[in-house]
Amino acid sequence: MTKDEYVKILQKEEDDNAQEAEDNGYGSGYYDGLDYAVDLAEKLDEPKKVVIPQFVADWIEEAKLYSGNEVDPLGIIYFMGDYFSSTDPHYEWIYDIDNQKLLLNAIANGYEVEDE
Structure with missing residues (x-):
């Protein structure tokens, strides 16, 4: 899996579950955690050829x-x-x-x- 694929999966998870997390009362923490994971993933270096x-x-x-x-x-x-x-x-x-x-x-x- 490439870095870009991983970021897209995290962003889709964030988009798909943001409302449910908000409704259950843990939206802010869940959303912030996914945001943080996306930020970290975007900083990863791809292996150099x-x-x-x-x-x-x-x-x-x-x-x-x-x-x-x-x-x-x-x-x-x-x-x-x-x-x-x-x-x-x-x-x-x-x-x-x-x-x-x-x-x-x-x-x-x-x-x-x-x-x-």
Whole structure:
């Protein structure tokens, strides 16, 4: 769920139940609580997209096709584990621990391709 979706749900809850909460005598506290929750949610930061090399973006897209065009992080990692061999020109990139973290972040939060 994105931040915007969460804020919309809170605002809808606020709109749908404001009158009932007022009628039951706890309207002000209920309404203020939802207002506060909306304010906090709007301040949340969205995860930042990481920047990856073009060849890594190609790997991710190929792996998504392999796993039925779903963003399945474990499926993508499994595919890559089977796909790479020491003869691959980018073999060293995938076995660097920092690059593995970058790859997982790209799969989970989206990515941008670095300029050549």
